[in-house]
Amino acid sequence: MKIALVTGTSTGIGLETAVLAEQAGYTVVATMRDTGKAGPLRERLPGADVRRLDVTDPDSVADCVAAVIADHGQLDALINNAGAGHVGTIELESVDAVRDVMEVNFFGVVQVTKAALPHLRAARGRLITVTSVGGVIGQPFNEAYCAAKFAVEGWMESLAPVVGRLGVAVSVIEPGAVATEFVSNIRAGSDLEALVAEAGDYRPLIGAYLDRTATSFSAAQSAHACAQVVVAALTADEPRFRYQTSEQAAAFTGVKLADADGSALQKLTTAWLGE
Template sequence: MKIALVTGTSTGIGLETAVLAAKAGYEVVATMRNTDKAAALLERLPDADVRQLDVTDPDSVRACVDGVIADHGRLDALINNAGAGHLGTIELESVDDVRDVMEVNFFGVVQVTKAALPHLRAAQGRLITVTSVGGVVGQPFNEAYCAAKFAVEGWMESLAPVVGKLGVAVSVIEPGAVATEFVANVRADRDVEALVAGAGDYQPVINGYLARTQQAFSAAQSARECAETVVGALTAAEPRFRYQSSESAAGFTAVKLADADGSAVLALTASWLGA
């Protein structure tokens, strides 16, 4: 049986992806930073192999991937889903705040991918990363978050033709608004009321942004719908590089992307590498 490692599976897109990947025939290694939060997943997927993984901790990453190989003997797919939201703007926060966002959302992806790649090459497997429409279009008060997601998209788009020559298919999934605990986690990460109260001259524009965001999330797609896109990329005979998880996400990114599925860019860069 093929083995899929999914990060960030305690809630939301990661949880739903783990469930659907199992239904698609994969044995799922479901990872999360705090395995005390595994109850919701195990209720849906009792046979899941739940493991602790903090994507920001190199020792945790190494131990998790080594453990998967020791116990299962192979790794056919990595689905990078773990991440954290963040609201703020640079005049109102520290550079260390920005570094923290990059550490979770970019370097975490880099660390897990580096550890998994030798095994994905051996299996001729799949590397899938949940990014965001914020990895394509920069959004107000999401400077650090969008910078991290832009970085992930650029890194994966650069990596894709290289490892593609060695048999690993790379895809990114770009959700728009998704009805998960992500927004609640953003609020917990940086109290919105405190942000607004301390915003000074920025207060009118941040209030406008928050009103628009509340409206957008009132029409959000479900985490399961987004996970269906992820697992579609996992099981596709010839996966694309870029997938948007909803019509609204596709429309939003199309404002910036003429090459909506990434095929033209990858065809160009792959041609640089010879036959």
């Protein structure tokens, strides 16, 4: 039986991925920072192996991976899904706030991957990371978040050929808008009301951006549909490096990939800020 460790499984894409990976024949180790939030997962997977993992805590990462190996003897796949959204712009927030976003969304991925890689190499396994279309296209008021996701994409793109030669297949998954608690978490983590109230000259730009974002998430992809793409990468005979989770995400990232001088992309994202 193959063993898959999935991070960030309390809600959304991570929860759905854990369920679908089990259905695909994997034994899933479902991790989350607060195991008190495991109720929805246990309802879907009554026998789930749920473990605490804080991706920002090196001791938590080391202990979790060591325990998985001790209990299961192997690790065939790591799915890095844990992350946190953030809305802001540098003149209105601290550099420490940006560092915090990088810690969760980039260095968390780095730490878990480093701990898992020896075991993935032994299993000739899979390394899959949920990034974002924001890892390809920088978006207004998502500077820190997109910087972290860009970093993840660049890191994985650089790592892929190296560990690929040693038997580990690397893939990144790029969702667009997904109907999960992620947006609520962005609002809580960023304190948007205070951000808007104190925005000064930025206030109309933030208002236009938030209006546009609310519209895009009203037609968001389901977490289940996104997780289906994650598990397709997990089970593919020859997985690709990059997967978008919807036609809309593929079209959006395609703007960047076909825009050699960057002008089309700047025109697109500037329009998000209103007249």
